Amino acid sequence: MTIFIPTPLRSFAGGNKTMEVSAGTVAGALDELMSAYPELRRQLFNEQGKVRAFINLYLNDEDVRYLPLKEATEVSAKDTLSIIPSIAGGC
Amino acid sequence: MTQMTEANALPELTAEELARYSRHLILPEVGEEGQRRLKAAKVLCVGTGGLGSPLAFYLAAAGVGTLGLVDFDVVDASNLQRQIIHSTADIGRKKLDSATDKLEALNPAINVVKHETLLTSANALEILKDYDIVADGTDNFPTRYLVNDACVLLRKPNVYGSIFRFEGQASVFATEQGPCYRCLYPEPPPPGVVPSCAEGGVLGILPGLVGVIQATEVIKLILGAGELLVGRLLLVDSLSMRFRELKLRKNPECPVCGPNPTVTKLIDYDQFCGIVPAAKEESRVKNGVPQITPVELKRRIDAGEDVFILDVREPFEHQIANIGGKLIPQNDVPQRLAEIDRDREIIVQCKSGGRSQRIAEFLLQNGYPKVVNLVGGILAWSDQVDPKVPKY
Numbered sequence: 001m002t003i004f005i006p007t008p009l010r011s012f013a014g015g016n017k018t019m020e021v022s023a024g025t026v027a028g029a030l031d032e033l034m035s036a037y038p039e040l041r042r043q044l045f046n047e048q049g050k051v052r053a054f055i056n057l058y059l060n061d062e063d064v065r066y067l068p069l070k071e072a073t074e075v076s077a078k079d080t081l082s083i084i085p086s087i088a089g090g091c
Numbered sequence: 092m093t094q095m096t097e098a099n100a101l102p103e104l105t106a107e108e109l110a111r112y113s114r115h116l117i118l119p120e121v122g123e124e125g126q127r128r129l130k131a132a133k134v135l136c137v138g139t140g141g142l143g144s145p146l147a148f149y150l151a152a153a154g155v156g157t158l159g160l161v162d163f164d165v166v167d168a169s170n171l172q173r174q175i176i177h178s179t180a181d182i183g184r185k186k187l188d189s190a191t192d193k194l195e196a197l198n199p200a201i202n203v204v205k206h207e208t209l210l211t212s213a214n215a216l217e218i219l220k221d222y223d224i225v226a227d228g229t230d231n232f233p234t235r236y237l238v239n240d241a242c243v244l245l246r247k248p249n250v251y252g253s254i255f256r257f258e259g260q261a262s263v264f265a266t267e268q269g270p271c272y273r274c275l276y277p278e279p280p281p282p283g284v285v286p287s288c289a290e291g292g293v294l295g296i297l298p299g300l301v302g303v304i305q306a307t308e309v310i311k312l313i314l315g316a317g318e319l320l321v322g323r324l325l326l327v328d329s330l331s332m333r334f335r336e337l338k339l340r341k342n343p344e345c346p347v348c349g350p351n352p353t354v355t356k357l358i359d360y361d362q363f364c365g366i367v368p369a370a371k372e373e374s375r376v377k378n379g380v381p382q383i384t385p386v387e388l389k390r391r392i393d394a395g396e397d398v399f400i401l402d403v404r405e406p407f408e409h410q411i412a413n414i415g416g417k418l419i420p421q422n423d424v425p426q427r428l429a430e431i432d433r434d435r436e437i438i439v440q441c442k443s444g445g446r447s448q449r450i451a452e453f454l455l456q457n458g459y460p461k462v463v464n465l466v467g468g469i470l471a472w473s474d475q476v477d478p479k480v481p482k483y
Contacts, residue, residue, distance in 0.1 A: 007256050008285055011422055043284075053278035054285070061337045084326070084337065086276040087255040089288040090298070091140040091170075091230035 001075050003033055004082040012039040026057070026064055027071040029081055044083070058082040095315055101127035102156070108200065112154055120316045126154060132313045135159040135222040137210055137238055139190040141288070141298030142228030142252050142305060144176035149306040151194040151201055155313070158194065159204040159222055162186045169482065173295035210234055212357035215241040224312055226250040226305050228298075230288060232279040233360035239264060239272035240357055243348045250308045252301040255286075257294050259301035259327040262320050262339060263308050265348065269321035274342035279364045283445045289470075290445050297329050380451040383438060383463045385472040400438045400465075401431065403450045408442060412481045414472055421446050428457065436461040442483075443468040 003019045010016060014037060021032040034041045046052050057064040059073060059081055067073045075081070104112070104126060115121040115129075132155050136147045139162045150158055166174075166181040166189055174186075181189035187205045194203050206218055210229075219225055219241050227238045227249055235253075242249035242265040249264040251272060264271045304325065311317045326335045347354040375382060391398055402409055402416030409418045419427050421441070431437060437459060441447040444467045451464045465472070473480040 007258055008291070052280070054276050054280040056275065058337050061335075063338065063340060066340055082326075082335075082337070084260075084324070085285060086232070086280060087253045087258070087260060087285060088232045088235050089230055089254045089291075089293060090138055090142045090228045090252065091174075091288045091293075 001029060001077055001079040001081060003029060004080060005033075006083050006085055008085055008087070009040060009043055009083065012043055013037040022077075024074055025071065026059055026067075026073050026075060026081060029075060030057075030071070054086045056084045058084060096128070096131060098124050098127075102130050103127070104130065105200075108154065111198075115153070121314060125314045125316070128313050128315075129154045129310070130156040132224070133157040133159070133222045134309055134313075135161065135219060135225045136228060137161045137225065137234070138228035138230065139174075139176060139186045140164070140170065140228060140230060141173045141254065141293065142302040143190070143226075144174045145299050145302035146226055146228055146252075146306045146309075147190060147194060148176055148197065149303060150309060151198045151203075153306075153310055154198065155201065155309075157202045157204060157222075159206060159218070160187055160190055161206040161208065161210050161218065162190070163207055163209050167482075173293065173298050175299070210237060212237060212360065215357060216245060219245055219247060222247065224248050224250060224309055226252075226309055228252060228302065228305070232285075233364045233366060235272060236279065236363060237357065237360045240347050240354060243271050244356070248312055250305045250312070252298075252305040254288065254293055254297045254301050256291055257297060257328060257330040259297055259304075259329075261301055261304045261308070261325045261327070262323060263312070266319070266321050268341075270339045270341040271345060271348040273347050274345045275324065275339055277342070277346070282365050283448050286445055287443075290441075290443055294329055297327075300327055300329060377448060377464065378452050379455055380448060380462055380464045382466045384466050385475045388438065388465060388472075389476045398438055399432070399435045400440050401447075401450070402440050403446050404441050404469075408483070411483050412469055412473070414440065414469060414477075414480065416440050421450050424450055424453065431459070433459055436463060438463045438465055440465040440472075441468045443470050 001021060005013045005016055019033055021029045023029040023032050044055060060079055064070055112126045115126050116123055134150055134155050136143045139160050147158060164186050166177045166184050166186055168182050170177060176193050177189045187207050191203045191205060215237055225242050225247055229235060239249055248266050251264050252261045308320055311319055322339050324337045324339050343349055400416030402418045403421040405420050439447040439451040448464045451462045454462045470482055473482050
């Protein structure tokens with residue numbers, strides 16, 4: 001599946017916009033991303049290992065928080081996982 | 092806009108207005124009644140910057156009868172790359188005055204109401220209560236949460252747009268059935284984690300794209316036409332020119348719009364967003380990093396001290412303006428620690444103080460005993476010490 005890395009986090013992911021992973025679940029996909037770019041972990045997760053409240057994860061167009069199995073949801077090669085951080089710019 | 096005004100209570104259109112809005116009037120989705128609804132509508136634009144410029148311009152052109160503008164800033168040369176409501180001749184003028192002139196020139200029949208203030212918990216409800224719809228074109232997290240909460244409390248739709256570099260987000264929050272901004276983002280990021288436009292840059296057209304999306308949603312709300320961006324987050328990527336859409340749900344545990352709200356009045360949003368008042372911050376230690384002001388740094392240099400400044404901006408920024416710091420761009424710092432002397436005090440500097448704070452924290456964690464952050468970066472240096480250093 002494809003993970004979309006948002007602009008503000010690309011500097012922690014070697015400048016990459018996307019990453020292809022082969023994991024079978026959302027959690028597995030995130031693990032694969034973290035092992036490729038360890039610096040991302042502190043950006044995405046809090047000290048308790050939970051996704052930070054200002055970052056949303058979307059499997060295709062669905063918020064992972066509202067999926068019945070949440071991060072244990074199975075994924076296939078054609079799915080996309082988007083990391084959507086809050087941005088505030090308006091100026 | 093909790094309910095639509097009865098058609099017979101709407102203001103009549105004058106002969107000039109019938110001519111001016113003829114392209115609207117022939118659209119069945121607008122028509123004469125829709126145009127009268129636009130004339131009766133009161134819309135508040137929070138901010139007259141990048142998003143507010145196209146937003147207010149198009150709403151004025153469309154004939155929205157009352158347009159409120161909230162801003163307290165003055166026009167700066169660096170605004171003109173995207174804030175198209177302001178012109179070169181307006182540099183130094185109040186944005187409110189500059190914007191009002193343009194809107195009144197475009198459409199003298201509308202009523203522009205100026206609110207020259209920073210929107211705060213103390214004044215937000217009072218200002219917002221007179222409007223039907225609020226369009227959020229602000230540039231910081233505290234005001235985003237303030238506008239959201241005030242809209243939820245007053246039951247007014249919050250037409251949201253936000254931008255960063257090449258990407259934007261848009262949605263309509265706080266309608267009766269739909270989610271609010273807090274349903275999407277329950278908490279703000281810690282200060283400094285998400286860079287601002289001033290720090291991260293923004294493609295000039297991007298607020299144009301997103302601000303016009305906001306204007307579109309405002310007009311649809313007024314007309315009661317089309318499908319609103321309620322429960323949907325539109326993502327705009329101007330580099331790849333792709334628009335994507337994500338589903339938003341009302342969070343049953345939302346502290347402000349959920350069934351059991353814990354936020355029932357406006358709070359201290361600076362505190363909520365972890366922001367320490369500037370005056371205090373300057374004399375303080377932030378996350379273990381002592382802060383130095385440009386004035387204090389200048390005083391030390393003038394006293395003959397041999398200070399070491401580490402400039403963590405990008406090479407092109409260093410070329411535009413520098414204050415003699417050693418250039419190591421932020422992303423290169425981890426690999427180039429050998430070039431930074433552990434025995435010296437390191438004064439870290441960037442454009443406005445955000446990146447330098449993060450690198451200062453990084454250096455502390457990596458065993459550098461004396462690391463200091465230059466508050467406000469080279470922009471503050473230009474403002475407070477040496478105006479000959481160009482601002483960008």
